[in-house]
Amino acid sequence: MFRPHTLWLALCAASLTHAAAANTASAQHLEPVQINASASTSPLTRHAAGSSRLNLTLMQTPASLTVLERADIEAMGALNTQDILKGVPGVVFADPPGSAGSVFYRGFGSGSLSQLYNGISVQYDAIAARPVDSWIVQRLEALGGASGFLNGAGAVGGTLNVITKVADDSGPISRVVLGLGERTQLAASWQRSLGASAHVLRVELNRSEGALWTQGREREATQLAASWRAPLASGATHTLALEHQHERVDQPYWGTPMLRDAQGGVSGALRFDPATYGVNYNVLDGRYEQTVRWARSILELPLSMATHATHTIYHYDALRDYDNVETYTFKRNNSVVERSNALLQRHDQQVWGSRGELTHHTQLGRHRSDFALGWDWSYNRQTRFPLSVAGPFDQTSPYTPAPSYFLQTPGITRSYTPGATNVLHTVALFAENRTELGAGWALVSALRKDRIALQARNHRSATATNPALFTTATNPALFTTAYHPLTGRLGLVKDLSAQWQVYAQASTAADPPAGVLATAGYSSLRDFDLTRGRQFELGSKWTFDQGRGSATVAVYDITRRNLAITDPNDRTKVIPVGAQSSQGMELSARWQASSAWLLSGHWAHTRARYDAFAETVGGSVVSRAGHTPANVPTVVAGAALRWQANAALGLSLDWRYVGRRWANTANTVWDEAYQLVGLGATLRLTPALQARVRVDNLTDQRYVASLNTSLPYLGAPRSISAVLDLQW
Template sequence: MEVIGGPSSFLYGAGAVGGTINYVTRLARLDRDEAAVQASWGSFRDGTLAMGANLRIGGDEARQAVRVDASARDGGSWIDGQECEASTLAASWLVQLAPTLRHTLAVEVQQEDSHRPYWGTPVRQPATGRLSVLPETVGRNYNVADGYYGQDVRWARSLLEWTPGEHDTVRNTVYHYDALRDYRNVESYRLTAGNDGVIRSGTLLQRHDQQVYGNRLEWSHDGTLFGLPTQWATGLDVSYNRQTRFPLSLSATVDTVPLDAVTPGRFLDVPGTAIVYTPDRTNRLHTQALYVENLTELTPSLSLLTGVRRDRIVLDVVNHRAVTPTNPARFEREYTPTTGRAALTWSITPQASVYAQYSTAADPPAGILSTANFATLRDFDLTTGRQGEIGTKLQTRDGRSFATLAAYRIVRRNLAITDPANPGQTLPVGQQSSRGIEAAFGWHPLEALSVEGNLAWVDATLDDFYENVGGVPVSRAGNRPTNTPSRVGNLWLDYTFTPRWSAGIDLRGVSSRYANAANTLSTAGYATWGAHVGFRWNDRTELTVRGRNLGDRTHVVYALGSTMAYLGDPRSWEVVLRKTF
């Protein structure tokens, strides 16, 4: 998992402001053979076994290589009745067809079954000021006994790479993604007025059947532009995304169960439910994207990065339900956004640099277009955004310390948020903005001691937003968006006692967050800490014992309106054994 801060690189086809997470799968390679196995066991019977190996066919002169990675998890939970089983198998085959041409075939299969998943804990009523939960409800699961979430995913890729010269590389990737996801749960809980029972609602049976077909062609070139060293990267991405949803949603109250309920009923006990998958709509999304990025060294210490991306997105939605004025038999929308960015970097010294950048973006207004409905698209165009950022990066000559500091401002227009009174619907937001400062540092005061940390401060604001309160629109302009902390900080300390033994502690702090757009309800901030001890048997074998939330702090990770909160894990431990070959 690669976290890309700031505006995402256009090379990954993600032009959104703020950042992105890039999922990278290991692939076969020709430079070495390797193998590794990792086993872990922790609190609540949570165990994982993973192994992987890369094997060259033909030794050091090999022209082929095969890699296989597999993992399996069987885990319980601190939440009553919640269990998860998951497995992943990834395989790739690399063939060097010619000195300048190679091909990789990669396939990945994922299977996950989560039994009686946890959706949140009801908060004390009446909900006023700071939200809190009853001690009797912590760790309780008010989902039905046969609640379920599962997914079955297949992902295949054909990667062809051609290097016609030392300055050029051409890559072509043909890909196919196939996923089937199922939900069967009662997901909404509210305490009674006397806080002596749990009122359950939000019954949902849903299936997502999704297929994606695509081809991405990329070209990178190192050369000169007006005599200046420059790098070019351009690409064309064409894809077809088809998804059919099969929802059965019942918003009515199911029942009221006691606080200590262990297995409160089954899904089919709810009136109106049935294990029948009736299609609602099919979203067909055709996308063509052309993107170009250039990095030019204006001087030995000054470089300019520019990028532009042009998309053509055609969404065709077929309604499988009854036709109404708000749900037509078929509708189509076309979007043609053009986005870009520019960044200037000045290397003051080899150890110090400053930069400034500006970027724009266009994204779906709520969720993703492959699941959007007519009501959403009728009221919204694409969400547009812009981001300005300045920052600096510093490092000592000996490499023992580093620091980064960045200040930014982001403005997003025409976006949507979830309606807290109706989680299946969205509310339009005219504009939302944020400004913030992020800092990170690393310090090695001793050869055996390392200290690293980061701190983020953000001031986020709803600039243009009206909330329906009792049928009357009320402006929430100037308020902070829900579940947005103003401060987040992390600190890690690691000390190596001997070549074999090491230990460390980690600290995390999150400030309070508002639970509603009116900013009248909030969740408490929290601080947690953990520790680990590592033993290296030799260069290839390592054992680590890790503890999390050692203060056993009950804390809210995020609020779900005025009735529920999602709680973080309590004190837990884990033993991890890793061996390489």
């Protein structure tokens, strides 16, 4: 079907082709493409704001830390922020609509991870960290293990930090990218200095749309970012960064029903009817829609040669809407699919924050000592507007579902009645230090003290499932509580040579016992404190081949205590006594063998277990101690090979392996391991114009991206994408 955007993109393609021809005519030859493999380009010399406020390099940091820069993101062909995670050892991810920020790291899921955006948490990461198009991403930082000392509650398994492009001093930028294929894209970057002044303006624009791989599902997304970097007196600078994101998915895919056994249950390896791959049972007018706006004001103030201050004020505004029928189950001997659980849901979230930091470089005796001190304040308010009808609604063909519509579903109307509002006031003080002890030794420490005040307001009448817990003497609809976590890190680094170091560290974190505080309800608020997590880690980092290669290894042990579990003596109660742990090893390496060949890879082994955990099954309390958490594989591995054949042609091959995962805490249902292969090619048509083609899932592997025993969420089949990239 003809659409206006098709003509628009075609015109853009014609413009790019004309520009390419012009550049070809003006260019006498193609400059050779070389990758500088000197020691200064080693990934271990990169800095990461997501692991410390002391501007430490990866080599100086006593922790497993991965930094993927813009060049890495483009080389791997990452389409969105979750795709970038393919380069982080041990991480698995998926984006089912109801929990699109599903990430698992070191044995823990998204409820126990911090997923930051420019160093900011909106404290609703499992939902708010929905993947966005990667065009506006400058780099991604991943810190493994307990890291509450950075941003407070919610980081037992690790911290992921997405950093977006803003105006900088890198010089003028003019770039347009046109994406072709099933996913069309038009993206542009523009940066300029204003006259002879040091004022810099930058604009980023991205528009993508196209059909997704399941029936009826289409997605459109727009990102617009603008930033202004202005010089102030005394060497200070101020950056104003604004960002608008909008995404809409029509008829979202919620999963593919698995085949049932003769008793109507599920056990063993997941089984599917191949004829149902790609079939979408959602209502035809189903949707997911999100609008997000960010505003940041960043003041950088050098107070002296040794002292520097930074202050950031930020605002986050998000509105998320769901209109879907979300559950599909095989019935009658796997001959029909039953549809149930209609949900109209709206999330209205606002976050305001202020963060101040002061860094100071000094000497303690004859040894260098760097300090960071600061505060973190935020106000987070979220109201949910749920309307749900359980059904079931109908039974339909597994292969050609009968058309149905959301607003024709019995009991559903488009009305938004507030259910509950959670308000979080967070105030924190933090401090960090790195002191050189001599003889190659350095001590790295951090401490953070939070006060998290939570107010939960019930807008509806009390019921058995939504009782009058939300009660105070003065306000029968309001529940209040406060948490006071103290988290920290202590690490020791030993430089064995200029190219080789070893380290040891201990760190802590604090998480909600269940769910997230921005939506916490009855069962996870009453009589509960935050869970406590701690990690011990040993590791080593080194460079080789005159800096052209680098490698890291880490072993760790993480324990999280006081999870919410069913009371073994009273199944109607939940008590905070559960425990979960993980032990593992991570390896990563990168080697620029020559100016033409680049090899990289990573391997992670995780042994995750419930040490003490019980749940109610059929009216009885059953222990799950010794079992593996759902969706956590034992082994995750990846490798990539890039070959610059000549000045114009580059080829790449990448491979990813994810081991067997369990779908339930009983460990009775699982999905087998899977492997994905990708191919890429880059052709430089002129000095300014480049064409890139990528094939994902080359072997068309059918795999489950997110497991459960009700509705597994399948990963995408083979896909091909191509772009024209013009820079001048």
